Amino acid sequence: MDFRLTEDQRALKAAMRELLEARFDRDALRAAVERPELDRSLWRALGDAGFFSLRLPEREGGVGLGLPEAVLVFEEAGRALLPGPLVATHLAAGTVEGAATGESVVTRVDGALVAWLDEADHVLGDASDATAIRSLDPLTPLHRTGGTRTATAVEAVLLSAAEQLGSAARSTDLAVQHARDREQFGQPVGAFQAVKHLCADMLVRTEVARAAVYAAAVTGDPYEIAGAKLLADEAAVRGARDCLQVHGGMGFTWEADVHLHLKRAWVRAGQWQSAQQAAETLASAL
Amino acid sequence: MDLTYTDEEEAFRARLREWLAVSLPKLPPKPDPLDWPARRSYDTAWQRMLYDAGYAGLHWPEAAGGRGATPTQHLIYLEETEKAGAPYVGANFVGLLHAGPTIAAEGTPGQRARWLPPVLRGDEIWCQGFSEPDAGSDLASLRTKAVRDGDDYVVTGSKIWTSHAEVADWCELLVRTDPEAPKHRGITWLAMPMDAPGITVRPLRTLAGSAEFAEVFLDEVRVPAANRVGAENDGWRVTMVTLSFERGTAFVGEVVACRRTLTELAATARQNGTWDDATIRRQLGLLNAEFTALWRLTQWNVSESQRVGGVPGTGGSVFKLRYSHARQELYDTAARVLGPDSLDLDREWTLDRLSSLSYTIAAGTSQIQRNIVAERILGLPKGR
Ligand SMILES: Cc1cc2nc3c(=O)[nH]c(=O)nc-3n(C[C@H](O)[C@H](O)[C@H](O)COP(=O)(O)OP(=O)(O)OC[C@H]3O[C@@H](n4cnc5c(N)ncnc54)[C@H](O)[C@@H]3O)c2cc1C
Numbered sequence: 313m314d315f316r317l318t319e320d321q322r323a324l325k326a327a328m329r330e331l332l333e334a335r336f337d338r339d340a341l342r343a344a345v346e347r348p349e350l351d352r353s354l355w356r357a358l359g360d361a362g363f364f365s366l367r368l369p370e371r372e373g374g375v376g377l378g379l380p381e382a383v384l385v386f387e388e389a390g391r392a393l394l395p396g397p398l399v400a401t402h403l404a405a406g407t408v409e410g411a412a413t414g415e416s417v418v419t420r421v422d423g424a425l426v427a428w429l430d431e432a433d434h435v436l437g438d439a440s441d442a443t444a445i446r447s448l449d450p451l452t453p454l455h456r457t458g459g460t461r462t463a464t465a466v467e468a469v470l471l472s473a474a475e476q477l478g479s480a481a482r483s484t485d486l487a488v489q490h491a492r493d494r495e496q497f498g499q500p501v502g503a504f505q506a507v508k509h510l511c512a513d514m515l516v517r518t519e520v521a522r523a524a525v526y527a528a529a530v531t532g533d534p535y536e537i538a539g540a541k542l543l544a545d546e547a548a549v550r551g552a553r554d555c556l557q558v559h560g561g562m563g564f565t566w567e568a569d570v571h572l573h574l575k576r577a578w579v580r581a582g583q584w585q586s587a588q589q590a591a592e593t594l595a596s597a598l
Numbered sequence: 599m600d601l602t603y604t605d606e607e608e609a610f611r612a613r614l615r616e617w618l619a620v621s622l623p624k625l626p627p628k629p630d631p632l633d634w635p636a637r638r639s640y641d642t643a644w645q646r647m648l649y650d651a652g653y654a655g656l657h658w659p660e661a662a663g664g665r666g667a668t669p670t671q672h673l674i675y676l677e678e679t680e681k682a683g684a685p686y687v688g689a690n691f692v693g694l695l696h697a698g699p700t701i702a703a704e705g706t707p708g709q710r711a712r713w714l715p716p717v718l719r720g721d722e723i724w725c726q727g728f729s730e731p732d733a734g735s736d737l738a739s740l741r742t743k744a745v746r747d748g749d750d751y752v753v754t755g756s757k758i759w760t761s762h763a764e765v766a767d768w769c770e771l772l773v774r775t776d777p778e779a780p781k782h783r784g785i786t787w788l789a790m791p792m793d794a795p796g797i798t799v800r801p802l803r804t805l806a807g808s809a810e811f812a813e814v815f816l817d818e819v820r821v822p823a824a825n826r827v828g829a830e831n832d833g834w835r836v837t838m839v840t841l842s843f844e845r846g847t848a849f850v851g852e853v854v855a856c857r858r859t860l861t862e863l864a865a866t867a868r869q870n871g872t873w874d875d876a877t878i879r880r881q882l883g884l885l886n887a888e889f890t891a892l893w894r895l896t897q898w899n900v901s902e903s904q905r906v907g908g909v910p911g912t913g914g915s916v917f918k919l920r921y922s923h924a925r926q927e928l929y930d931t932a933a934r935v936l937g938p939d940s941l942d943l944d945r946e947w948t949l950d951r952l953s954s955l956s957y958t959i960a961a962g963t964s965q966i967q968r969n970i971v972a973e974r975i976l977g978l979p980k981g982r
Contacts, residue, residue, distance in 0.1 A: 313600060313602065313604075313901065314600050314670075314901050315599055315600065315894075315897045315901040316898075316901045316902065317599060318599070318600075488977070488978065491978055492977070492979070499981070499982060502972075503978065503979045503981040504981060508968065508981075509965070512919070512971035512972040512976070520892070520895055521891070522898075523891055523897075524887070524891035524894055526599055527890075527897070529599070530601045531601065535890075538887070539887030539891060540891075542887045591879075591881075591884050592883060594882075594884065595880060595882050595883030595886065597883075598861055598882055
């Protein structure tokens with residue numbers, strides 16, 4: 313047993329971070345907030361980098377890697393707040409034309425909601441009665457449908473958990489950075505225990521979620537995946553809230569990125585598997 | 599990321615299982631939890647069985663009388679012994695998890711030869727004399743003083759919350775040898791024989807009703823200078839080796855035990871109808887996620903320690919913070935499942951619920967753990 317990332321896995325994760333730093337930096341993020349069409353050239357760049365075809369066998373033109381590797385790149389996507397129906401398109405690689413290469417944008421109806429409907433080239437599920445709503449999250453356009461969630465692929469649950477993990481880790485970093493820089497009463501606010509302990513708890517939740525998400529990716533066990541989603545949702549949502557608190561008034565602004573993490577985390581917490589569903593699934597395993 | 603075990607590791611597991619299946623039935627009946635001498639003999643008898651079978655000090659280095667097993671083999675050992683319902687380390691805790699590893703890391707060859715084999719054989723029991731009435735979280739402010747007199751230190755002061763003091767043969771004792779130096783630099787680590795003249799042990803009753811820890815009064819106790827581990831005034835550093843051990847691997851077996859308790863709890867809930875209460879049922883589901891993740895975090899930490907060479911670092915603080923809280927949640931949930939029976943001390947889990955209350959205090963309170971995580975992992979500044 314050696315649970316640590318292999319050299320290759322580390323390199324893959326680092327390469328994904330580099331790609332996003334180059335192609336989706338803070339300016340690009342803020343531009344995406346104000347002008348929420350999908351950046352198709354970025355989508356194709358993701359395709360070229362193997363983001364969507366990562367788990368397709370090599371003979372089908374894929375990269376031939378597995379869920380653990382997919383989890384690592386989705387974690388980076390979550391960290392960068394990368395927009396778009398990433399999970400749906402990734403899962404459609406190999407079955408929907410153009411998904412693997414990033415030429416198509418694929419979305420999937422998830423219960424009563426569907427994300428990125430207007431941008432999608434392919435829609436999986438019935439969105440005939442969908443009506444647009446003013447989405448809480450500026451980075452996720454949403455439509456409301458009359459449907460209810462039926463079965464979800466466990467991979468979708470796991471990959472969105474990985475995005476939540478990345479977001480939780482980023483919120484922790486942002487909070488720690490601010491706590492070091494911002495001074496009040498003649499010292500960094502991070503020297504106050506009330507602030508320090510918020511940050512410590514953010515890290516604990518993130519690291520527990522990390523162990524759960526990575527292990528679930530290795531075993532592929534549906535119960536572990538349900539647990540990983542539950543814990544990663546909590547780490548992302550509570551992490552973003554605490555990050556907001558640490559930022560004070562700045563945290564309540566449109567300008568700071570904190571709210572983007574919180575809103576995205578709220579959207580994802582309801583996606584593919586709700587907390588109630590996860591808890592019921594996990595209870596049934598006992 | 600590899601969670602599979604090698605053939606060698608699986609063979610180790612199989613041998614251990616076989617041995618446990620044959621050996622556990624030979625154990626005497628469990629002693630009365632309030633009878634400390636009986637508990638001591640039960641715990642030491644088990645340790646002796648482990649020793650005879652070659653499982654004592656499994657992950658200790660061979661130079662310290664151990665077996666030099668890898669952290670992963672040690673993890674398998676902790677998992678399998680707990681699954682088989684083997685006794686917990688109990689009274690051997692300090693010897694095996696604190697004092698022993700400290701002596702193994704910092705002691706001279708002579709000191710290792712004197713103290714380690716009896717710990718591994720279950721012949722001698724250790725206790726930990728660190729905390730004092732005025733030095734708890736701020737351990738380095740301890741005041742029990744030791745003055746050099748010829749070949750001895752003469753020790754005067756008092757210790758508190760000393761677990762297993764009544765049945766211990768030795769005490770790993772922190773004393774102040776230089777009152778002038780900054781507080782971390784005037785501390786020395788001594789091995790004190792508990793039968794030395796001048797020691798008075800006064801048991802303290804815990805909220806669970808048992809006398810698990812004690813006050814230890816020291817009145818001019820003579821401790822040979824040869825019993826000092828590490829240099830004079832270097833005891834703080836020597837101690838930190840011990841404390842990081844405590845936080846790193848001490849709870850592995852307990853996580854396995856909690857997962858078993860959770861399964862039993864679900865079975866009880868199904869029987870008594872509380873399962874139909876969605877909040878209780880979902881809380882059980884949540885705890886399932888929690889303890890599964892804690893097990894995975896353990897594997898993560900063990901994999902990390904394999905790389906850094908044994909001594910678990912700050913990862914232990916992350917684990918302890920979450921685990922101590924989860925354990926309290928588990929027994930609070932048990933109380934919801936049991937309803938009125940949760941007030942009956944003779945019911946299973948009632949005493950466990952009480953003892954779980956110490957988990958956020960002993961071995962560094964949760965507040966202190968958060969300080970450690972924030973300052974040593976996240977690099978936040980110390981307050982003024
Ligand atoms: C069951 C049990 C067994 C034990 N066994 C042993 C043993 O065998 N040997 C031994 O030496 N000790 C033992 N202890 C003692 C244990 O290590 C101490 O209780 C612990 O370190 C806390 O010290 P304290 O009790 O003095 O509390 P205090 O340090 O007085 O703490 C009181 C409160 O103040 C908070 N606090 C203190 N300092 C800070 C700070 N800097 N920042 C934020 N909050 C702070 C604490 O978190 C706590 O909530 C045992 C304790 C228990 C409960």
